[in-house]
Amino acid sequence: MVIDKLDFILYAQHGWADTGKAIASLAHRLATPKTLIVAPNLGFVNTWLQINPLIQAVEQIAIETNARYPDTPIRIVGHSMGGLIWLEVLNRHPEWWSRVESLVLVASPVGGADLARVLDPLSLGVGIARDLGKNRRGIAEAIAKEIPTLIIAGDFDNGSDGTIPIGSTKFRNAQFVLLPGLSHAIMRHHSDVATVIKDFWTSEKTLTDIPDPDLTDILIQRLQLVSGITDAHHRDFTKAQVCFTLENGISICTWKNPLGIDHVFVSCPEGKCLYSGFVGWLHSENLRQTLQEIERKFTKNS
Missing domain, CATH: 3.40.50.1820 (Alpha/Beta hydrolase fold, catalytic domain)
Structure with a gap:
């Protein structure tokens, strides 16, 4: 009807x-x-x-x-x-x-x-x-x-x-x-x-x-563009080690689980996890290259 x-x-x-x-x-x-x-x-x-x-x-x-x-x-x-x-x-x-x-x-x-x-x-x-x-x-x-x-x-x-x-x-x-x-x-x-x-x-x-993205937003968006990456839970953040720190105090941390799966985390200056993701074995090199690119562009020593 x-x-x-x-x-x-x-x-x-x-x-x-x-x-x-x-x-x-x-x-x-x-x-x-x-x-x-x-x-x-x-x-x-x-x-x-x-x-x-x-x-x-x-x-x-x-x-x-x-x-x-x-x-x-x-x-x-x-x-x-x-x-x-x-x-x-x-x-x-x-x-x-x-x-x-x-x-x-x-x-x-x-x-x-x-x-x-x-x-x-x-x-x-x-x-x-x-x-x-x-x-x-x-x-x-x-x-x-x-x-x-x-x-x-x-x-x-x-x-x-x-x-x-x-x-x-x-x-x-x-x-x-x-x-x-x-x-x-x-x-x-x-x-x-x-x-x-x-x-x-x-x-x-x-x-x-919608507000314009800040540096943290831009960073997370760049990581989400890595081929093969999947957003993950924050539960493994405490196992990660700092790779480098950006000019705004944001840190990039990484961790490889027992199966060899690479994880990446973004943390604020206070140590809280803002983003986590992982890539499978086939895409580990994509993540590595992206992290090198981010480090060159945004770290304090760049």
């Missing part, structure tokens, strides 16, 4: 190892009486296989829905892999961008999920792992330049929401909110998440409100 004069279409997408029930409950917290909620259940088992069929399913639903309501604004909320699915859908349909009032990514591993990289280190296609380990920052940053975008991450164990490292949720051009104490699963429907989204929707922030 077609509903006249909708306030907006709200697409709410669940993620890996999930169904649409929890994210639909979050959508109902956000909806007005004249909101059309579209929260597809892609199937629990299907989320363990490959992401492409899931993207195609959501894309087809959106094509049909958008055609029925061609003048209705769109808002999107994706949890975990659901956010990745919508990044891919929007990347395929830039003609929709002008209609999208808001894109909200809740606990989405945009930079690639570290657990997925561990399970499929060579990207051979072990179930959904290769798809979840992919770095989609380029897509996300391009979209966020044109669509007001909010990132919501949880900090359950001082570095991640228990599943997704905080660092992997971040990218440029978007607003970022960190919610302490919230685990990955509970963020699908938690009231604090709904409050943050509503505040974002009612704020007067514009795309130009």
